[in-house]
Each structure stands twice: as C-alpha cells, then as structure tokens.
Amino acid sequence: MSNRTIHRIGLRPILGSRFQPTGFPDLGPALFERSGANSTTTDALLVESVQSMANCAERTTWDDAEAEQVSSLAGLPHVRVVTSDGEFLTSSRLEAHRLASAYVMDATVDGGTGEAWLETLFGLAKGRPQNHRRIAAAICRLDPLSLVHGVFFARGRWPWQPKIARALTCFIEADGVRQAVSGGVKKDSVDQSGSNTDTGYGMVPHQRVEFTATSITAYVAVDLDQISSYGLGAPGEELLNAIVDFQLATIFEGGLRLRTSCDLEVVDPPSSGLPSVAVAEERVGNAIASAGGLLGPITEVVWSERSVKAKK
Template structure:
C-alpha cells in the first residue's frame, strides 16, 4: 500500500451560497455525472482542476508585492529571471513550467555565458546511450528550486538526448455535488454615448449574462505521495524539507481561506482524513528544515532579453 496522506475537506462559500467555477475554453463549466448515495447519478461540477490547485498551492510561497518569496521561506532557492537592465521579470515559482520555463531555458545563466538549456543539460549529465540518473536530476532540481520537486516539472527539450520529468507529488482538486445553475446578469452602462460608439472599444450599453452555481456539497481533495518524495533519494534532511514545504503550502492555503476567484471565495467547514496542519506549526517546521539544509542550495539567476534582442545578439 502506498504511503500517502489524504485530506478530504468540506468547503462552503464565505458569503452566500453561490460560487463561480473554473471556465474552460470551448467547454465552459466542467459539468459531469457522479455516483449518488442511492445508486443513481447526480449533477456535479469540477470547480478547480489539479493544475490550477498546484498553482494556488505554489502561490503560497510567493509575495507578489515584494516580487520575492514569502518571508517564511527566506533562504530557500528559486530561479529569478531578470531583464538585461536588472528589472525583475518572472521566476520559477510563477512560471507554468517552473524550471523548464522558456524564460529560464532561453535566458543566460549569469556569469556562465551559457543558456539555461545548455547549462542544465550539462548539470544533469545527460548522455545519449546512457540511462537517466534520476537521483542526480532530483539533486540538481533541489539545489535550484525544491518546490519544483513538489509540483512537477517536465523538460521537453528536443535538443536533449533525454527529457527529464518530475510528476506532481501533491495532487489536489475541488468538486461540487448536486449542483444547480444560478443564472444572473447585468449591463455595462454608458452615461455619455448611450446609443452610439463602438462597444468593442468600451462604448455603449452592453448587457451580459453570468452563470454561477449552488451545491449541496463542495469538497476539496488533497493527496500527498510520500513514497514519491522519498524516491528522490535526497537524504533525511532534504526529504524533511520537502515534506515541511508541502505542509506549509497546504496550511497556508486552506487555513486562510480559498479566494480562488472574485465570485469563488470558500472556506473549510470540516476535514475528514488527516488533520489539517496549523499555519504557525508548519511555518516553524519549514524554517527549521531550511536552516538544516543551508549548505545544500545552489541558487541561480537568469537574464532574459526580448526575442528581437536575443536574435540580434546571436547574429553578431
């Protein structure tokens, strides 16, 4: 039996009963039928996907206002991407592909004069005709940004002899059961050009429709795969850091309320399964784990210029 911690949490809207689900392109809300208690089927709704929940959990490590990670994680490495004039652009915590972001791969590793793609291929020691050294890949990723070992990263680089992949060690999603549509609407008013003007550019009166939902039950599910984390072979202290990072993100997200969207503001009403970590304890634990691994980090910075500038430089 696999070694996992499972959280099942009943959620409720913080105000009212309505909530706004994720909208998917060419699909809209993700409605589906799920098994009911009486053997029948009930109308259900996928409120938040695993990839979106990974982003929400990872956001608990970042302070947008400071353009840096949260103070509780001071000392933990991540990749900062800056412009040639030193302006902060993005980071491995903000990018969808994390360390495999195009801004990291196509940027210049400071002081090496190599692209991120060239530098990482050498660091991973990738060779054609030789198997992947999974422990080395995990070791290097840990040194650059341990959070990528929690939420996954896929280096889909055609120029490499191998494309290393780390699966998510934490899977989370939110579903609602026995749902009903709550249809409303409104109008964008124009007090100057009531009948005239181009609505495409913001003039005129524009009516709109909104579909939210109510539900008998909204549940968040979280699975932490401890076997995967242990399989990295990083040793006791570094494995403990990954585990405390997971607890810190889960506590920070679910204990402080889930404001997923403007009209989707939820809170935990009940927890079934494992006990939900407390924020103060999780913060204390992760601070101690970071201190215990202080000599294990090799933070890197990347400089990325716009495409036109990079093309001009490559032609010189």
C-alpha cells in the same frame, strides 16, 4: 499500495451560497455525473483544476509586492530571471513550466544558455541512462518546488527529456450542483441608445451563470513514496513534506479567493487534518535549516529578447 497522505476538506462560500467555477475554452463549466450507491448519480462540477490549485500553492511562496519569496521560506533556493538591465522579470515560482520555463532555458547563465547549463547539471549524455537521483538532487539545489509540483524538460536537443510528476495533487469538486442564473448591464451615462461591444460605448447587457451546491470538497493527495524515491534522505524528505504543509496551511487557513465570485472557506478548520500556518512555518523553517548541502543559493539568470532572436 502506495504511501500517500490524503485530505478531504469541506468548503463553503464565504458570502451567500453562489460561486463561479473554473471554465475551459470551448467547454465552459466542467459538469459531470458522479456515480453513487444503487446506481444513483449526482450532478457534480469541477470547481478548481489540479493545475490551477498547483498555481495557488506556489503563489503562497511568493510576495508579489516585493518580487521575492516570502520571508517564512528564507534560505530556500529558486531561479530569478532578470533583464539585461538587472530588472526582475519572473522566477521559477511564477512560471507555468517552473525550471523548464523558456525564460530560464533561453537565459544567459555562466556565459552559456540556461538549456546547456541544466543539461550539464543533470548529467545527461547520449548512450547513457538518466540518473534520476542526480536530476532530483540538482533540481532540489535549484528550486525544491519543482519536486513538489512537477516539471517536464521537453527539450528535443537533449538526449533525454527528464520528467518529474506531481507529488502534491489537489483539486476542488462540488456535488448536488444547480445553476444560478443572473445578469447585469454595463451602463453608459452619456449614450443609452444602444450597445457596441467593439467600441465600448452604449448599454451592454450580460448574463451570468453561477452555481449552488449541497457540498464543496477539496481533495488533496501527497505521494510520500515519490518524495522518498528522490533519494534525498531524511532531511530532504522532511523539507519537501514541510513545504507541502506550509502551502496547504496557507491556502486553506487564509481562505481561497479563486476568483471574484469564488471565495471559499473551510467548513470546519480543526477537522481538516492540516496544521495551522504558525505550526507549518515553524516546521518548514527548521527543515530548511537542517537541509544543509541539499540546497543551493538563489540563482539569477539574464534573459533578453536579443538572445531569443539569435536562437530563432
């Protein structure tokens, strides 16, 4: 049986009882039936997906206004992508594919491409097996968040395509759900004769489908065995677990405003099993200070449209 830390955290809407769940193209809300005792079923709903919660967790590490990592994580490395003019563009904390982002792969690093730079750092060679611990150590020096949330280097030109699974899994589900149908109208104070959604003029009525639920629960699993398998030693394991605690504490203590109509709070914070933000900040600060040579500097790479055109 694998070694995991599990949290089940009760949530509720901050205002009223309605909430808007995540939606999917050509599907809409992800409704399903949950099996219960004595062959009973409950109408259930996916409120927030694993991938979306991973994005929420990573957002806790970034200050959008400053285009920098939050001060609580000072000393933690990441990859910054800038334009040829030195203007900030994105970072490994903001990209869906993290270190495997096209903006990193196609960037210029040390006179070569980001793709060639990473292939060398990972020690990838044809006819030789992957050294998983070397890859994990290299990723830790660049951005440990990719060891927490996973990264897949799907590079056809490489002899191997390294893949790190998620060590932190989190999603939100609701039980006993019912639709709450409402609507509204986009008003036009000049022309009320009709509607034209193509031009934006006229009166445009619309329907809104939200939900109520008897319970909303966030499910969290931290795979401690996977974190241990990276071979980073006790300081590395403590660092990654402290980062997880920091992200979870920041998400749930501050409330989850996932969308305009999906603003949730923890039902009973002390029973959630999570540390306070203050405790988590102290832990992660100490872990960063103790990590020593596991962490590299912040890496800046240069991306330009010219390099992408040249590649094509």
